[in-house]
Each structure stands twice: as C-alpha cells, then as structure tokens.
Amino acid sequence: MEGPVQVSTSVDLLYSETEDQLRAAVRDVLTDHCTAAAVLDRIESDEPHDRELWKTLAAEMGLAGLLVPEKLGGQGATHREAAVVLEELGRAVAPVPYLSSAVVATELLLGCPAERPQVAAQIGELASGRLVGALAVPFATAPHAPYARVRRSADGLLHGTVTAVADAAAADLLYVATDDALYALSADQDGVTVTPRTSLDLTRPLADITLDGARGGEPVSEDPDTAVRRALRAGAALLASEQLGLADWCLTETVAYTRDRHQFNRAVGSFQALKHRLAELWLETVNARAAARNAADALATASPEIPLAAALAQAYCAPVAVHAAEEALQLHGGIGMTWEHPVHLYLKRAKADAIGYGSAGRHREALAELMDLRAP
Incomplete structure (x- = not known):
C-alpha cells in the first residue's frame, strides 16, 4: 500500500x-x-x-x-x-x-x-x-488485495482454477499470473476450460477458468505484480464512470416517469416526499460525476494520486449506483417490478458492480491508509 x-x-x-x-x-x-x-x-x-x-x-x-x-x-x-x-x-x-x-x-x-x-x-x-482479452482474477479483486495465481509445474505447464472472472466466456486471450510471471493463453487451447457461472448480472457474465496442464509458452512479463496492479487500478477507477452512467440513466428515467404518472389527478413527481428523494439522488449523482471524472483524469495525467482517486471513486460511486437503481425500481411502481421493464437490469448491474474490483468498504479502508487515518 x-x-x-x-x-x-x-x-x-x-x-x-x-x-x-x-x-x-x-x-x-x-x-x-x-x-x-x-x-x-x-x-x-x-x-x-x-x-x-x-x-x-x-x-x-x-x-x-x-x-x-x-x-x-x-x-x-x-x-x-x-x-x-x-x-x-x-x-x-x-x-x-x-x-x-x-x-x-x-x-x-x-x-x-x-x-x-x-x-x-x-x-x-x-x-x-x-x-478480446480477460485478466484471470475474480471480478471482486481490489487493486490493493491479493490476487489469484496459478501454479507452474517443473515441466512448464500451468495448473489451477480461478473463479468468477468477468467476461471470460467471451475472451480469446486469458492472462494468468504465477508467482514470477504473467502468461497469455488462448481460451481454446488444450488444458484450458472456461465454465460459465450463474451470474446476477447477465450482461456481464462470470466464468471459472481451470488450467490442467496448459502450456504457457513465453511469458509476457516476469513482473506480474506491477502489470496486474496497474490493470486492477484502472479497472476500479473507470468502473466508477460506468456506475455514473447507470445512476444518471436511473435518475433521468425516474424523473420522467414521475412527471408522466398521475395519481389523484396529480403527477406523482409533484408529491413532496418524492421530490425530496429525487433531489437527494440528483445530489449524489452530481458528486459521483466529480469522483468518477477525477479518477479518469488522474489516470489520463499519470497522477501520483491515482490510488487515492480510484479508491475514492469506488467508495462513493458504487453505493450511489445501487441507491439510484433501487430508487428507480421503487418509484416506477408496479411496472418497475416486472421483467418486461429494463430497470431490473440496472439494479443487477449496480449490485454486481458494487463488488467489482473491491467493495466500497475495501476502498474506504484503502482511503484511510492512503490518508494516514488508520483506525486505532
């Protein structure tokens, strides 16, 4: 750290x-x-x-x-x-x-x-x-946390299983790490098995990768830690922008629906309790935009504050996306509870993203260490 x-x-x-x-x-x-x-x-x-x-x-x-x-x-x-x-x-x-x-x-x-x-x-x-490439680590792996590695036997073959890898089923190249090297494997080569898992978010499915005597060949790096940490940090930082887009859609669609939906001869959006909920969600989304943009800018400028910006973005944006999707589902009323309405897709994506590249709690812990505010 x-x-x-x-x-x-x-x-x-x-x-x-x-x-x-x-x-x-x-x-x-x-x-x-x-x-x-x-x-x-x-x-x-x-x-x-x-x-x-x-x-x-x-x-x-x-x-x-x-x-x-x-x-x-x-x-x-x-x-x-x-x-x-x-x-x-x-x-x-x-x-x-x-x-x-x-x-x-x-x-x-x-x-x-x-x-x-x-x-x-x-x-x-x-x-x-x-x-299409995929890094063979569980989707929930935080940038500062231990990550999955496989074993390289004396004959140079790779063995091991990595679970819950995002988009592994769509990947042509799988990047797996051992203790001292990083290898690129073809997803359809001998010794590599990709098994889809039942995923909450079906728009970003997860899969398990099993290596049983897969031939690694020439490694792409003998310093896997540097490359993997860089990749996970970028994933966490830019996942915040995806969460921002999700939250913004939920807010926009919910405001439009509450303006059109009438009860007691009034638009439901005119009810004070709903106004307060939507105003709070708007403020959260504005703040999420600032956090996500800051993380993207830190990466773009190679700022030394990248670890701080990424942790801050995930600590804030992940809960906002979940809250926005929950509010969208509830404020859409009965239609929001149906499979035909897309709001459940956003709730599932938000829930899955909330643990992607580390939960908000893990990132708050990282923030505390980065700012020298460790708990006694």
Whole structure:
C-alpha cells in the first residue's frame, strides 16, 4: 500500500468538446443497436455478449484502442475518453466486454515490456477488437488485495482454477499470473476450460477458468505484480464512470416517469416526499460525476494520486449506483417490478458492480491508509 498522498486541487473535471462529440457518437450507436428490448432478449439467449455491437464499437469506431498509443495500432486517446465511453455503456447496460478487454486487459499489457514482440502484437489485436482479452482474477479483486495465481509445474505447464472472472466466456486471450510471471493463453487451447457461472448480472457474465496442464509458452512479463496492479487500478477507477452512467440513466428515467404518472389527478413527481428523494439522488449523482471524472483524469495525467482517486471513486460511486437503481425500481411502481421493464437490469448491474474490483468498504479502508487515518 502506498504511503500518505497530498491532494491536488487543480483538476479540470469539465468535459471537453471532443469528449462531448464522442459521447454523442457512442450514444447514437447504442440508441440504434442496444435498446432495452434488445438487451432483455440477449440475456435470455445462449450468448449474452452482443458480438455485433462489439464489432461496431471496437472495430468500426475504434473504441477498443482508445488507451493504446498510435504506434501500437490504437487511437492514442486518454482515460478521460474511455471514461466517457463507459458512461454511455453504463447508461445502456450494454452486454459488451469493454471494461474487461479495452481497459483491464489492455492496461495489463501496457504494463508489460513493450519490446517483446508478443506484447506489441497482442496490444494491437486488442486495440482492433479482433481479439478480446480477460485478466484471470475474480471480478471482486481490489487493486490493493491479493490476487489469484496459478501454479507452474517443473515441466512448464500451468495448473489451477480461478473463479468468477468477468467476461471470460467471451475472451480469446486469458492472462494468468504465477508467482514470477504473467502468461497469455488462448481460451481454446488444450488444458484450458472456461465454465460459465450463474451470474446476477447477465450482461456481464462470470466464468471459472481451470488450467490442467496448459502450456504457457513465453511469458509476457516476469513482473506480474506491477502489470496486474496497474490493470486492477484502472479497472476500479473507470468502473466508477460506468456506475455514473447507470445512476444518471436511473435518475433521468425516474424523473420522467414521475412527471408522466398521475395519481389523484396529480403527477406523482409533484408529491413532496418524492421530490425530496429525487433531489437527494440528483445530489449524489452530481458528486459521483466529480469522483468518477477525477479518477479518469488522474489516470489520463499519470497522477501520483491515482490510488487515492480510484479508491475514492469506488467508495462513493458504487453505493450511489445501487441507491439510484433501487430508487428507480421503487418509484416506477408496479411496472418497475416486472421483467418486461429494463430497470431490473440496472439494479443487477449496480449490485454486481458494487463488488467489482473491491467493495466500497475495501476502498474506504484503502482511503484511510492512503490518508494516514488508520483506525486505532
């Protein structure tokens, strides 16, 4: 755990014109190709990931390569732009592996020695969207917590099981760590078994990865800890933007519904008790935006405050997303309790994200250590 940090006060959290244009483009695509009805149909199918939508976002729009330098085949953008994309994906609960592949797996490889041919090649494949990557750690692993490792036997084969890995079923490349190396495995090679699990959030399904004599080949790094910590920290920091988008959708849709829904010849949104609940939710969402934007900016500027910003964002944004989804479900009344209405998708995503890359409680503990406010 890093020592105490000094907090900067000169961060620009406003969206740039480029970021606003990116948001508009992504929202247009999701409006056309990721409607609530389409997502509901998708999660009831045998293939919860929307590969056509992923192709559009990753390959045609180039969004999978936002964090990748142009010389490696990416767009050379920053984490601020990736955060905008995640806000929109959160608003749509889009069933695509963007966070797992374009953020976590990509950050993992960017933390490996770039001079290795396989590293540069895999970064390019992930940036193009031709391949999907997944880091083989449980989705609930916090950036500062111990993470899952597998065993490498004397004959060079890998053995072990990693449970509850997000988007592993959609991945082409699985990144697994041993005590002294990081390996990239093809998901369909001999000795690798990916078993889907029953997941609360079917738009981001989990799976177990079992290695039984899988051949690791040449490692992508002999310093797994540095790469894995970097990837988990980026995942936690940018997950906050997804949670922000989710909360914003819940607030917007609930306000619109309470304006249209009438009881006793009045819009239910005019009732004082509901006004207070929605006003509180609006304040929480505004604050969540500040925390999420701060985390994205810290990553984009390689700030020394990244651990602090990521922990703060998760400690605050995760509970806000859950609260927003719960309020949306309750204030939609009877229709909100039906499977036909999409609000349950948002509640399940919010609940699942609340433990993604560490719970809010784990991040509050990390904040206390970073600020030298440990409990006696």
